[in-house]
Amino acid sequence: MFLQLLIFVPIVLAAVPLPPPPGIRPNSPSLVISSLAASSATAVPTPTASNCADVSEQMFPSCWNVLSMSEWMFKWNATTKTCDPDEIWSSCFSRMAFEDDNENYDCSTLGSLSCEVPELGKTPKEAHAFYGAYNIWATAQYFLMWEKAIYATSSQPAIANLVSTLDVQGAPTLTVNGLLIAIITNFGSGADTELYFISILQSVKNPAVLDTTQKYMSAQLAQLLAEVLSLAMTDFINGYFLIMAQNGQMMQNTTLTLSQLEANLESVIPTDIANFAS
Numbered sequence: 001m002f003l004q005l006l007i008f009v010p011i012v013l014a015a016v017p018l019p020p021p022p023g024i025r026p027n028s029p030s031l032v033i034s035s036l037a038a039s040s041a042t043a044v045p046t047p048t049a050s051n052c053a054d055v056s057e058q059m060f061p062s063c064w065n066v067l068s069m070s071e072w073m074f075k076w077n078a079t080t081k082t083c084d085p086d087e088i089w090s091s092c093f094s095r096m097a098f099e100d101d102n103e104n105y106d107c108s109t110l111g112s113l114s115c116e117v118p119e120l121g122k123t124p125k126e127a128h129a130f131y132g133a134y135n136i137w138a139t140a141q142y143f144l145m146w147e148k149a150i151y152a153t154s155s156q157p158a159i160a161n162l163v164s165t166l167d168v169q170g171a172p173t174l175t176v177n178g179l180l181i182a183i184i185t186n187f188g189s190g191a192d193t194e195l196y197f198i199s200i201l202q203s204v205k206n207p208a209v210l211d212t213t214q215k216y217m218s219a220q221l222a223q224l225l226a227e228v229l230s231l232a233m234t235d236f237i238n239g240y241f242l243i244m245a246q247n248g249q250m251m252q253n254t255t256l257t258l259s260q261l262e263a264n265l266e267s268v269i270p271t272d273i274a275n276f277a278s
Contacts, residue, residue: 047060047062047063047066048066049066049067051063051066052066052067052127053067053127054127055118055120055121055124055125055130055131056120056121056125057121058120059120059131059134059251060248060251061247061248061251061252062247062248063127063131063248064131064246064247064248064251065247065248067127067128067131069128069135069245070242070245070246072128072132073093073128073236073242076093076132077089077237080092080096082096088108088234089233089234089235089236090105090108090136090233090234090241091104091105091106091107091108091233093132093133093136094107094116094133094136096129097118097123097124097129097130097132097133098116098118098123098124099123099124107137107139107140108140108229108230108233108234109229109230110140110143110144110147110222110225110229111144112140115136115137115141116133116137117134117137117138118130118133118134118137134251135241135245135248135250135251136233138250138251139229139232139233139241139244139245139250140229140233142193142244142250143225143226143228143229145257145258146184146225146261147222147226148258148262149258149261149262149265150183150217150218150221150222150225150265151218151222152262152265152266154262154265154266155218155262155265155266156216156218158183158186158265158266159179159183159216159217159218159221160217162179162182162186163179163210163212163217166178166179166182167210167212174209174210174212175207175208175209175210176207176208176210176217176220176221176223176224177201177207177208177224178207178210179210179217179220179221180201180221180224180225181198181201181202183221183265184197184198185198187261187264187265188264189260191249191252192247192249193244193249193250196243196244196246196249197244199243200228200240200243200244201224201228204228208220208224232244
């Protein structure tokens with residue numbers, strides 16, 4: 001059972017204030033995070049604790065802050081003693097949220113078929129459990145969206161152009177992290193979600209050097225995405241999940257969609273990008 005935790009546990013995150021978003025009524029979940037953008041939205045006042053406690057018909061991104069979800073999940077992780085041996089935190093949380101001990105939930109691998117999205121009006125019915133499980137799913141879909149975009153055939157010219165621009169004599173050694181940061185900076189939407197994602201990539205110690213002898217860089221980039229997702233879903237203490245989920249940004253209905261991202265990669269050829277890969 002998930003019970004509301006009233007103890008405040010301070011946690012420091014580099015939060016950037018976001019305007020209160022509208023309520024979201026999700027459509028049937030699709031494979032990628034673009035389902036959030038496709039959801040029908042109705043403008044409503046900033047939700048109260050009472051609104052946020054009811055997940056029978058609507059959910060609100062700003063409920064992440066209203067319900068103090070970062071502190072609640074930090075406390076849950078520190079006090080929960082019922083996870084199975086060797087069970088990662090995100091799978092344990094989902095299993096308890098969905099109240100199904102017979103199901104193996106896994107959102108730690110790209111494209112996992114056992115990463116389940118909560119539906120309004122169904123289990124989990126407790127608000128903290130719902131928003132926690134939903135953001136676990138949404139974070140996994142966000143990483144999957146980027147993987148799909150970098151593997152798209154139409155994306156390869158833009159990625160190759162970045163590599164040729166950045167990998168020049170006298171420039172810093174080009175890493176896989178640096179290339180992904182350049183891709184996000186040049187072809188993303190500039191949303192806070194991407195800024196927080198970049199901050200995680202910049203925090204990685206000893207990043208792998210990009211193998212520029214490969215014809216395509218997609219496999220190296222996808223491996224990095226998989227590694228960061230795995231770290232977020234298996235090691236709660238590193239803070240990656242809370243950084244991505246803060247302010248309800250994973251639930252924002254303005255999230256860049258897969259089709260928009262692929263279109264950006266296909267149509268835009270950057271000219272002044274050297275500063276983005278440091």
